[in-house]
Amino acid sequence: MSDRRTQAERRTKSIGQLIDATIDAIADVGYHRTSLNEICSRAGISRGGLFRHFDSRLDLVVAAAEEVGRRHAARFSALREAGAIVDAADAVRFARDEIRDRINTVWFELLVAARTEPELRERLAPVAEALLSELEVLGLQIADQYRVDPALARLVGTSLIHMFDGEAIFRATYPRPDLEQDRMDTLISIAGKLPRQPRT
Template sequence: MTEAKAHRTQAQRREQTRTALLDATVECLVDIGYARASMQEICARAGVSKGAVQHHFATKAELMAAAVEHLTTKLRTQLASSLEDLPGGASGVEAAIDLLWAGYSGTLSTAVTELWVAARTDPELRTAIRPVDRALGRATLAHVSQVAGDLPKERAETLFWLTVNLTRGLALDAELGGDPNRRRKLLQEWKRIAVLMYSQP
């Protein structure tokens, strides 16, 4: 085996271990929550030793932030691909809101909500996840702006952040067992308002 091939194989193994740890972390956040997501449980689910974690992440907070970044990167890639196929005009606005709702709810919402709540009283965790959350917002806004056509930048950003914050609130409502019919009505009403904002001269 050549040195280059051996090095490549070692790098691949390291990446596989890292990915397994990140996937297991997200799984723990969703299944059992942040408080019970111990390093021992994460390692057991990932099928790696506790010592292996130290080669990739210095602290639990760093691992948690990396796990959310890992998840959001995958979702952002999917979202970017979907945004490219959006129709123009008002129908495109409604479709974009549906995409953002799908992206900011579900697994991502559950994992991030767990970390936000924990970060309120954990400065180390808050410091670790804040740049990840901001990077997701900036990257997604950039994709949305590309398909916004001639919409003024300020209005596009307002529509985007209103949508993100509404969908996050609705996702939390879903986590707490809120009425799904009410969520659908609120989302539909927001789409109506957003189309009006989009259509303003």
């Protein structure tokens, strides 16, 4: 029993190392340059070891995308439980910070690649849907707390995500910090003025 548990722990550790290495590689060198050799070198695991846990590079990439989604959702939940996200303005700041985070580069790389790679697009679609659905649920919990209409909160939340995605991509090539700050100030002001529903 103890030996089986040790094997399971080793397996979990190896999978974690491979996923972390994939995330780091995509963030550092891009999706197309993230080869199996690159991943294995970063993880300190042989190709044979990799294939004991994943059937293909695509399987590993999808697992990395799922992990990025889990980390985003877990961070949102942890901050909210700690009282760091208490209103719409905090949620707006969180969304922008997370989208600008280095780890989110993985999503940008994969979404662009998926546009022209049907198999990646097919595998990534449910992962993206699950991530956005989970973030919507978390956002709607804040909306309910402040009596914001759920449909309006969902529209505003998804619009902010797409806006910040575009901002994050462009700022690497054409940063506009003054405009970005003005945008944030305006969005926070608007978020504080969203119409509230009466308590029933």
